[in-house]
Amino acid sequence: MKRFRIGQIVPSSNITMETEIPALLRARELVSPERFTFHSSRMRMKHVTAEELKAMDRDSDRCALELSDARVDVMGYACLVAIMAMGHGYHRQSQERLHQATVDNGNPAPVVTSAGALVEGIKAIRAKKIALVAPYMKPLTELVVDYIRNEGIEVSVWRALEISDNLAVAAHDPMKLPGIVRAMDTSDVDAIVLSACVQMPSLAAVPEAEAITRKPVLTAAIATTWSLLKALNLDTRVPGGGTLLSGAY
Template sequence: MDVSFLGGPLPQRGVGIVAPFDFALDRELWRWVPDDVSLHLTRTPFVPVEVSLDLARLVSEHETLREATRALCAVAPEVVAYACTSGSFVGGTAGERAMATAMADAGEMPALTTSGAMLDALREIDARRIAIVTPYTKSVTDSLEDYLDEAGIGITGRCYMGLTREIWRVAYRDVVDMAREAVVDAPDALFISCTNLPTYDVIPQLEAELRMPVLSANQVTMWAALRAVGKQAVGPYQALLDPVARRGPAAMTSTTGTQPVAHEADGLVEPEEQQVGPEPEAALAGAGTEPGDPLEGAPDLGYGHPGLPEEWGSGPQPPA
């Protein structure tokens, strides 16, 4: 059969991604990518070290990044991004800039890192005081806070999990619980750290509940990489990606979404005004089983996006 009339596949723009050896969320990165862009991923060599400051330093050595970038050059991407938050903040702001320069020189193309993209994204939404959520240990979380402080970003609250392995298995509900605990003292935004932490589906839900922009490591990485080649990241009602969303519920000045949700066990009474929209449990309940696909019949929360399947809050982590 003659198929010459099809004219071949659509022309693609290329984005190179250098990820740590244990990165498991390739599919999550793709969810921010428009159809005419392809991701080309490579990983740093395996080292038998748990998630820690030592690992962050090992996976971000300049020669490791140069070799990975040179390998990506074989498929001619237009930009290369280092998709690791801790690996790009462990050396401070000067260390992050040096990493980007090492990759740019090796590949003769624009280069960026997750931590550098995070600062660009915070400037984009004019966020100067933020809450942070991490899956890291205290020492790695402290290092993130030091990086942000050096960049002039204040921290109003934080929550971390203390994990040293298999971060990609964290359930969405755990991310949501940490976010609620971290958001105190009226931050301008919330940042969820670690490219191995699943976040795509919880961002619009948290923005609707907390009434503030919510950024994540994978989101800012893809936003910055695509912007570098003149493309826009895609995503459901996310303030970073859609200026209209910044003027919607997520951007509303809130007098209620700046305090953690009170629990009976704490002996605290939850303020009535803190219940914005549906109850949190209802906001995370819905129908369907395929993450990333439109959920026919999912509840309309009134913010232009569906609810999440209830079963994602327990049991095995869905594919990201």
């Protein structure tokens, strides 16, 4: 039985990354022999605004260094919009810089970001057009949509829930999400991004959303889990993880 340490670079007000990703990997433990422990370092952020996000991102280097001290096997940067607010393609620059910090510290570990994971997860299931739900204010949601479009993925329809307080995002009832998706025109999309945010809970709603749309449904947390497993060269089959975590990708 091999054990892996999962490092998480987390906004200080995020309380969902440390519940949904462990929940998915605990579900994986029911069907696979590997075991996981979870270790976090936090970046200060209370409100999801461009100013706070940029200030928070500067703390990510410190977080990577701290987690490297714990010799984690992989790190996940758990704030999609913070990465996307820094400009097109920034997830690649962030991942490279934070990985180099672990190398320089003598404990190298791969780094994935929720932003990069979502983009790569959408591409992995060969979705060309998506529908997207995000908790952010409209300007930040438009920024996210533009970032994804720049990666060659069409966002046909999107919905901004306009919640600026990050703890209020975590308190949003996930079972409202299927109704939100039902009200959107998803007829021409290939997949649904039910939560483009690792802070907005969504796992419980994935089966219902898939039943309503009859299309693949993924979330930032599902994509991040998939990316973490791939970085560890592990099988990506996770019960309850939807299409992306079916093991086929």
